[in-house]
Amino acid sequence: MSKRLIASFVCCWVFVAVTAFGQTALFEKKNLAEWDFYVDKEGVKVEEVFSFTGDDVLACKGQPFGYLCTKESYKNFKISVDWRYPEGVKPTNSGIFLRIGEQPKGLFLPQVIEVQLAHKSAGDLWGFHGRKLTGPAERFIDRDGEKIGKTNGVKRILDMEKEPGQWNAMEILCNDGLVVVVVNGKIVNWTIGAEPLAGRLGFQSEGGPIEFKNAVLTTLP
Numbered sequence: 001m002s003k004r005l006i007a008s009f010v011c012c013w014v015f016v017a018v019t020a021f022g023q024t025a026l027f028e029k030k031n032l033a034e035w036d037f038y039v040d041k042e043g044v045k046v047e048e049v050f051s052f053t054g055d056d057v058l059a060c061k062g063q064p065f066g067y068l069c070t071k072e073s074y075k076n077f078k079i080s081v082d083w084r085y086p087e088g089v090k091p092t093n094s095g096i097f098l099r100i101g102e103q104p105k106g107l108f109l110p111q112v113i114e115v116q117l118a119h120k121s122a123g124d125l126w127g128f129h130g131r132k133l134t135g136p137a138e139r140f141i142d143r144d145g146e147k148i149g150k151t152n153g154v155k156r157i158l159d160m161e162k163e164p165g166q167w168n169a170m171e172i173l174c175n176d177g178l179v180v181v182v183v184n185g186k187i188v189n190w191t192i193g194a195e196p197l198a199g200r201l202g203f204q205s206e207g208g209p210i211e212f213k214n215a216v217l218t219t220l221p
Contacts, residue, residue, distance in 0.1 A: 134193025
């Protein structure tokens with residue numbers, strides 16, 4: 001049996017196992033003051049970038065670059081969330097932030113593991129500012145950058161993203177060093193070498209309009 005198939009079986013088993021734990025609907029907190037907020041431009045208010053609509057959707061304008069995140073930190077958890085680029089708008093870039101750490105001054109990306117939502121790259125994994133990831137040689141990226149520091153990436157194995165205007169479903173499992181990403185019912189990426197640090201969870205503003213809904217968090221021991 002191939003390593004890829006073994007990993008898929010393990011990932012599926014773990015996702016089934018976590019369903020018994022308690023869940024929290026993150027978007028029940030519709031008061032933006034209950035969230036932390038950062039953008040790379042001074043004087044911008046959170047409501048100028050993010051808003052909750054009447055249908056329980058978190059809408060993000062995508063400019064300036066930054067993120068909205070929980071005040072609480074989490075290490076081991078499963079998070080499910082739906083996202084879409086609105087119909088009639090050019091799809092751009094965004095991400096789900098996991099285990100957010102320090103925010104380097106003057107830069108828009110924190111120390112973080114990101115699950116990529118950039119159009120046609122949904123499911124890629126990135127570790128910024130030294131947040132470590134590991135992966136198979138054929139999918140692993142290791143580089144340095146002036147604005148993003150030491151960066152590691154693990155490319156996805158499948159493109160499961162729907163067309164703009166349609167809702168996509170994502171599930172992410174973080175359990176110590178294991179991170180698994182499922183898009184629209186298929187495992188598209190995983191790593192067993194993520195740095196197991198606790199941090200906040202966030203939704204990125206990076207480029208253009210994007211919408212999120214049905215964000216449900218299941219915490220693990």
